[in-house]
Amino acid sequence: MKLINRCIAESFGTFWLVLGGCGSAVLAAGFPELGIGFMGVALAFGLTLLTMCYTIGHISGCHINPAVTFGLVAGGRFPARELVPYVVAQLIGAIIAGAVLYSIASGKAGFDAAASGFASNGYGAHSPGGYALHSAFICEVVLSGFFIFIIMGATDGRSPAGFGGIAIGLALTLIHLISIPVTNTSVNPARSTGVALFQGGWAIEQLWLFWLAPIIGAVIGGLVYRCVLQQKHGKTA
Template identity: 65%
Template sequence: MYRKLVVECLGTFWLVFGGCGSAVLAAAFPELGIGFLGVSLAFGLTVMTMAFAVGHISGCHLNPAVTFGMYAAGKFPLKDVFAYIFFQIIGGVIAGALLFLVASGKCGFDVVASGFASNGYGEHSPGGYSMLSAMIIEFILTFIFLIVINGATSKTFSAGGGAVCIGLTLTLIHLISIPVSNTSVNPARSTAVAIFQGGWALKQLWLFWLMPILGGVAGGLISRFLYSKK
């Protein structure tokens, strides 16, 4: 169990440092040209690479919504749910802290003004979308994500193919929803940067816990119905 928790911490660290790092350090400079597509790929690649590296140890959840969803699907024990989530948050916050230190090395960097890759709605949505829009998009995309994860980790799917499928799905999710909410589908990822941005990011953080978890549980329950032999 200790190895699993360390892996969840490490994997979530990599997801936040790689995914949010691409947004904070690279996408902030249009001349570098990574844009929404580059950030979307960064998030997908972090999950895919960790799935190959450590998926066989912990299942590579890296996300409280995935942990709740896998429990709802009947594939994960309730007794381990909150330990996984705690270590996911720890890994994310460590990544957020190191990313803050790196970004602060640039003269004039302002963590509040930059948004620090935080998730938001209303005036803090990249495209100016409402709270209702963010709620709907976060629920639906996490719901679909859990269905894909459960299908891609079934015994009929190769381990390598599952990692690629899950990584590409997360890339697609970001391509759809970055303009709406800056894409969470992961409460640990949202928390990791919100606590450093402070202010509005912390005030809006509730939505990026509630809707991904509800979507994850719903996706897990549907997966249980679709894939269970009983």
């Protein structure tokens, strides 16, 4: 598949992840009686990724996350020369999704993206649970590292074929169950950027962390799997 086609697939996939995951938080999580809560938002993120794994996984690999792309480069599963096009495509999809979500949400009287937070990631006063910068950094690094570790294991040629998307989608659900109270869960710089631009204030000021920490974690996870667990000779996915 040509690079342009794979990048288009990445844009669509990232759009779906941000619209489905952040949309569930912005549109559905806050109602006292009908709200889906943290657990529902976690499941929404997992479902968006799971569905895209089986929709575009055979086309682009379904990274839909710059940290995943960095991690797969570090893990020897993806060519470094294609990293920038993939990340640009992911950002485009995420920002368009943020714009669509903003358009939908602004149809409700009294909606204010800045005041609501607009599903943005944050630390300190902007952490859902009031967690400090160092807690947010550690959380994002560790969970991003394990996320790429799971992705590489689930798509290894020695793993059962056809089940990788389930493990990866459930992993993202678990990650959200752990870290929504800490950072509102990023582990994905594109997801963070797509909504931060529309929140427009503190979310942009704190966005650096949600690029730096997930990429560091993913690179560590990719290197660990590559050096310790990946088969040195023979086929891997």
